[in-house]
Amino acid sequence: MESLFSLQAITEILSTSLRLSVPLVFAALAGVLSERSGVFNIALEGKILAGAFGAAFGAFLMEDPYSGLVVGMLFGMMAGSILAVLGVTFGVNQIVTGIAINIFVLGITAFLSRIVFGAQANTLRLPGFKAFDFPGLSSIPVVGPVLFGQDLMVYLMFICVGAVFLFLYRTPWGLAVRAVGENPSAVDSAGLSVTKLRYGCVIAAGALAALGGCYLVLSQVFLFSEHMSAGKGFIALAAVILGRWNPVGALCACLLFGFFDALQLRLQFNYQDVPHQFFLMLPYLISILALVGLVGKPRPPAAVGRHYRREAK
Amino acid sequence: MIISRRDLLITTAAATGVGLLGRSAVAADFRAAAVLPGSITDQAFNQVVYEGLIAARERLGIEVVFSEKVKQADQVSAMSDYARRGYNLVIGAGGEFTAAADRVAKQFPEVLVAVLNGAPTEGVATVNYNNPQFGYILGYIGGKMSKTGKAGMVCGQEIKAFVDIADGFKKGWAKAGAAGDVTLTYTNDWDDVAKAKEATLNLINQGADVVVPYLDNGIVGVVQAAEERGVWVSGLITDLGKSSPKANLASTVLDFAAATASAIELAKKGELAREDYKFAMGSDAGYMGTINDAVPDALKAEVAEIVDQMRAGTFKL
Missing domain, CATH: 3.40.50.2300 (Response regulator)
Structure with a gap:
């Protein structure tokens, strides 16, 4: 049996980690953006699924992955709009709204997929993104194949992390978003619209989370299957907290989850005698340990989850 | 909650x-x-x-x-x-x-x-x-056809039916004279296609050239990984020979x-x-599905004979 520490094994584990992390990263970025603006985003799971269905739908109709990407993001933004209208305008409890969206998307995508794809749903092979190598860079041992032999969406993910980070911490709009999550009345008195800022963030978050679903469909399995988000949205929520509502922190948290998930698959292989349940709980065990031990007490944005009404004090 | x-x-x-x-x-x-x-x-x-x-x-x-x-x-x-x-x-x-x-x-x-x-x-x-019988047949064919001698099985959770199938598969695999091991992997989710695919790629990277899914929606992830890497896949429940004729080595149908x-x-x-x-194997509710054309006729005949014995109840694992 091959050693767990050979160069080959390490490269494979890291590549798998990255692939398992990508949907989580997109969703966690969405969570960061939305919660920074003061809106709880339990609906990440639903938005991933909406994005996955949209991606499959677009790619199926136009026979082109880029159309899939666009349609997927549109579907995610639609799911985001529901959260924005109910949670921001009408002040419905954001957690309840989020759960409602998750249930709704689970049902509607299953229903629509049976209409659109019918019986061929699980045998279909949709057009998707192919991995391509950066000449030169991809031949560096370990780092090369892991970082420079991926497909477009992985690079897009890194760009998005950078973009959200720069947006939040280096632009006046980002300052406004962070402020609206901490103290919306201060933002309001400075003449900015709390509602518009939150709408923008929640809908953009819908598009971002949907990219996670697009990755599942367009880069990983090239078809839509019901409930294919399989709880990734909830893991992303944990990553938001573990990453301290910071895009780079969330990236690291997702990579950590992805890494331990990949590692447990590998460990199951190498240690058939150890009960597999032990390895399966590894990613969750690590996240609990990380939450308790490494990062201290989390401090969420002060106004998160609270409906803002100008007259109310 | x-x-x-x-x-x-x-x-x-x-x-x-x-x-x-x-x-x-x-x-x-x-x-x-x-x-x-x-x-x-x-x-x-x-x-x-x-x-x-x-x-x-x-x-x-x-x-x-x-x-x-x-x-x-x-x-x-x-x-x-x-x-x-x-x-x-x-x-x-x-x-x-x-x-x-x-x-x-x-x-x-x-x-x-x-x-x-x-x-x-x-x-x-x-x-x-009679789950071990179904596993045995697939294990036997796989063991004869495998080049690396290694097989991998991907399942959602550890349930008795799968454990029995896996036991039968291992016996068939060994009986066929394959050198390597049969490895079991659990994804903890019957529907997670992406994870099933990653788990399968991991098995293939470790040298498995016959993979067997025992999943719900996740099954497509296993089949895709096998198709992409050009290894055999054997289905247990539905006849994979109908949906992916090239990669399907042999499938049993648990009807x-x-x-x-x-x-x-x-x-x-x-x-x-x-x-x-x-x-039993060979009954109305459970029978042999498609066997790939790459399987030699002699082996096919041998398999048919084993199935007959299983149907008659004279087969001993």
């Missing part, structure tokens, strides 16, 4: 919806209900059971209703809901329902509770296959549709006892 509440809501909604529909459509004395863990379009277990339910409904003219996508935490509530509403037969589709069925059977002694693929349990009718339908028929006649039923 969030997950289980959401699922409970779906379950209840689905149960009521389907229940109402079924009730208005057919009026009959005998009523059967089934609780399914996955979606009825998964091209695997759930879909097949669903087809069996529909077949039973049409053939017997009785009311048959079902709830799909019922999660572990909601199994007992979904099953006892049917029992409370006076269904004569409540079926849990899948071995993971065994514990729930046990509780429901004790709570509602007048209701007949059956589990497909379930571990034999007192007071519950379990409808099973849960036939098994489910005949269980319901027996129950209607009042003949389904609270005991363990086992369908």
